[in-house]
Amino acid sequence: MMKWIPVALALLLSACSSTPQKTYYQLPALGTPAQVSGSTTSRQLWLEHVSVADYLAQSGVVYQTNDVQYVIAQNNLWASPLDQQLQQTLVTNLSSALPGWVVSSQPMSSEQDVLNVTISGFHGRFDGKAIIRGEWVLNHQGNLTKRPFSLELKQGEDGYDALVRTLAQGWQQEAQDIAAQAGRF
Secondary structure (H helix, E strand, O other), rough: OHOOOOHHHHHHHHHHHOOOOEEOOOOOOOOOOOOOOOOOOOOEEEEEEEEEEEOOOOOOEEEEOOOOOEEEEEEEEEOOOHHHHHHHHHHHHHHHHHHOEEEOOOOOOOOOEEEEEEEEEEEEEOOOEEEEEEEEEEEOOEEEEEEEEEEEEEOOOOOHHHHHHHHHOOOOOHHHHHHHHHHOO
């Protein structure tokens, strides 16, 4: 009888353990792209590249646990690479914020403005804030404008769903700031 106890205990423990379910996240594009007719007077903006820091280029959503530690989630993952999601949603959000412009992730002509964005922070933080940091460079007819950005947005609730939604809102806010600068030229 005693020799069956370890077997029963092992079966019980294996029944209780389960593989954590993976959850995948996609940034929602909060803007709606505007329709642009074939007018030759439309301004053109090529979003050439969005790059992310190495620690953000992983598949896991990043969370900062204290002033010096970051955790890359193993079960809460980006559905597609973060740099691609940031580029796609930025094109949509800029298209919405710049009516009459053609905004594309592909080159269009020699008359286009060119935008490049570098992201150094796009994560949650232990104090309940979503952090978005980086810089962008806009080339308008050979004139370069470079602007850093740093957003800290309070999450409305806990969890990865709320974090991703808050990051998307902050990304849309930054798109509006970029659009305001681009529209000045």
